[in-house]
Amino acid sequence: xxxxxxxxxxxxxxxxxxxxxxxxxxxxxxxxxxxxxxxxxxxxxxxxxxxxxxxxxxxxxxxxxxxxxxxxxxxxxxxxxxxxxxxxxxxxxxxxxxxxxxxxxxxxxxxxxxxxxxxxxxxxxxxxxxxxxxxxxxxxxxxxxxxxxxxxxxxxxxxxxxxxxxxxxxxxxxxxxxxxxxxxxxxxxxxxxxxxxxxxxxxxxxxxxxxxxxxxxxxxxxxxxxxxxxxxxxxxxxxxxxxxxxxxxxxxxxxxxxxxxxxxxxxxxxx
Amino acid sequence: xxxxxxxxxxxxxxxxxxxxxxxxxxxxxxxxxxxxxxxxxxxxxxxxxxxxxxxxxxxxxxxxxxxxxxxxxxxxxxxxxxxxxxxxxxxxxxxxxxxxxxxxxxxxxxxxxxxxxxxxxxxxxxxxxxxxxxxxxxxxxxxxxxxxxxxxxxxxxxxxxxxxxxxxxxxxxxxxxxxxxxxxxxxxxxxxxxxxxxxxxxxxxxxxxxxxxxxxxxxxxxxxxxxxxxxxxxxxxxxxxxxxxxxxxxxxx
Numbered sequence: 001x002x003x004x005x006x007x008x009x010x011x012x013x014x015x016x017x018x019x020x021x022x023x024x025x026x027x028x029x030x031x032x033x034x035x036x037x038x039x040x041x042x043x044x045x046x047x048x049x050x051x052x053x054x055x056x057x058x059x060x061x062x063x064x065x066x067x068x069x070x071x072x073x074x075x076x077x078x079x080x081x082x083x084x085x086x087x088x089x090x091x092x093x094x095x096x097x098x099x100x101x102x103x104x105x106x107x108x109x110x111x112x113x114x115x116x117x118x119x120x121x122x123x124x125x126x127x128x129x130x131x132x133x134x135x136x137x138x139x140x141x142x143x144x145x146x147x148x149x150x151x152x153x154x155x156x157x158x159x160x161x162x163x164x165x166x167x168x169x170x171x172x173x174x175x176x177x178x179x180x181x182x183x184x185x186x187x188x189x190x191x192x193x194x195x196x197x198x199x200x201x202x203x204x205x206x207x208x209x210x211x212x213x214x215x216x217x218x219x220x221x222x223x224x225x226x227x228x229x230x231x232x233x234x235x236x237x238x239x240x241x242x243x244x245x246x247x248x249x250x251x252x253x254x255x256x257x258x259x260x261x262x263x264x265x266x267x268x269x270x271x
Numbered sequence: 272x273x274x275x276x277x278x279x280x281x282x283x284x285x286x287x288x289x290x291x292x293x294x295x296x297x298x299x300x301x302x303x304x305x306x307x308x309x310x311x312x313x314x315x316x317x318x319x320x321x322x323x324x325x326x327x328x329x330x331x332x333x334x335x336x337x338x339x340x341x342x343x344x345x346x347x348x349x350x351x352x353x354x355x356x357x358x359x360x361x362x363x364x365x366x367x368x369x370x371x372x373x374x375x376x377x378x379x380x381x382x383x384x385x386x387x388x389x390x391x392x393x394x395x396x397x398x399x400x401x402x403x404x405x406x407x408x409x410x411x412x413x414x415x416x417x418x419x420x421x422x423x424x425x426x427x428x429x430x431x432x433x434x435x436x437x438x439x440x441x442x443x444x445x446x447x448x449x450x451x452x453x454x455x456x457x458x459x460x461x462x463x464x465x466x467x468x469x470x471x472x473x474x475x476x477x478x479x480x481x482x483x484x485x486x487x488x489x490x491x492x493x494x495x496x497x498x499x500x501x502x503x504x505x506x507x508x509x510x511x512x513x514x515x516x517x518x519x520x521x522x523x524x
Contacts (some may be wrong), residue, residue: 147375147384154361154372160323161359165373166347175379230290269363 002107008126010234012187013135017115017214017226018140023221029178033090036097036212037181039203041188046113056119060189062105067185075177101200112199193246212254262270272299274467279329282315289315291491302468305481306475310492313471321353322346330337352435354426356442362415369414370397373432420451437467443473456481
């Protein structure tokens with residue numbers, strides 16, 4: 001039972017890491033606010049199921065839509081920014097969204113939304129999450145090997161060169177950001193209904209750092225890198241749950257060590 | 272046939288008038304050399320035509336259409352290709368993939384371009400272009416591993432993948448050995464016929480051997496234009512450039 005919980009949560013991390021990898025690893029846009037979109041998905045599901053009584057099967061696709069739309073709007077505004085400013089802007093997005101959950105009257109304030117129903121028994125739910133994960137892996141690979149993926153890899157290296165080669169840089173960046181955010185929203189929906197209780201704190205800035213750590217420790221831009229990162233850091237989180245306060249410390253230490261000794265990540269290709 | 276008609280181009284950077292009322296046209300199949308001493312404004316003109324800068328005044332008409340307000344990628348799609356003075360190879364991609372980028376569907380028209388990038392036809396076309404610049408045997412190497420000379424050739428192959436009508440070359444010889452420079456010029460002069468070429472170049476002596484028409488700028492303005500030999504002997508040119516600073520006109524190695 002406990003193992004099943006860990007396995008389900010780790011798979012959700014895998015989806016999250018892959019979704020951020022499309023934005024940061026493939027398209028090269030550093031986002032330090034990914035937890036916000038995860039949260040938007042979770043709150044969308046919680047609100048729809050709990051407050052409006054919408055069934056799970058209908059609520060879940062909405063998580064994709066709300067997080068994706070928010071990504072589209074924020075991406076359109078912020079992707080003009082240079083790399084370092086984009087990182088800071090996305091941190092801001094994370095704080096604003098977490099604050100929105102906390103202070104808007106519909107979302108239960110600091111106590112969040114409780115008693116969200118899980119539609120399936122844990123074993124079946126794990127199967128569902130596994131299925132979605134496989135779907136995300138397939139989509140991730142499809143994108144990487146497509147015209148879209150090549151254009152993203154090109155603009156990651158040089159926006160000027162990509163534009164000179166007829167790549168519509170701005171739109172492609174926004175597209176990657178939107179897809180990544182939508183998938184994070186999907187992960188959020190799966191998470192909310194599994195865990196049944198969500199609070200604003202679950203989607204705050206440290207989680208964004210954790211997701212980025214998963215991607216970078218594993219190896220940005222690859223498929224297995226973010227998967228490995230999510231497995232290692234996700235399992236780590238459970239193994240060290242008794243020292244919850246030290247978790248971020250350990251993540252930070254691991255991230256610093258990897259960046260120092262293997263900057264391309266454990267499975268990354270050396271440039 | 273005139274493929275490019277730029278008229279009355281003006282560009283200011285703060286108090287500096289980098290380009291002051293410059294007009295130029297390019298005919299199909301010609302190789303136009305744009306020369307001038309440092310700070311003459313030739314790179315600014317280049318960027319105004321390529322679209323990475325917008326003029327304060329004037330217009331750029333390409334194949335009969337006003338493209339003054341179009342962005343770089345829109346111009347590229349219409350057949351206006353460029354290379355960079357400081358090469359911008361997509362280092363982590365292979366040589367082949369570099370050439371596949373312009374051959375891929377790079378516009379979003381409702382549907383996401385999720386087809387596989389390595390279609391047989393595209394790979395064939397890319398390989399053909401690499402053969403043309405003598406890079407076919409390096410197609411699986413990463414672009415970052417090539418020497419500067421080969422990276423410049425890769426940029427030419429990439430630009431040609433756009434099926435350009437006009438090819439803009441920004442100081443293609445800078446940093447090359449004499450041998451590499453001559454190889455590259457051989458590729459450029461082989462393009463004659465279909466493609467119009469604008470060559471902005473510091474190394475006047477070498478470049479003059481391939482250009483069919485020359486223009487010389489100084490202080491943001493055109494000071495001479497015409498046959499390469501006549502331009503070279505033009506007193507205004509000698510005064511502004513060749514005569515006063517012979518080293519600039521010599522070759523770099």
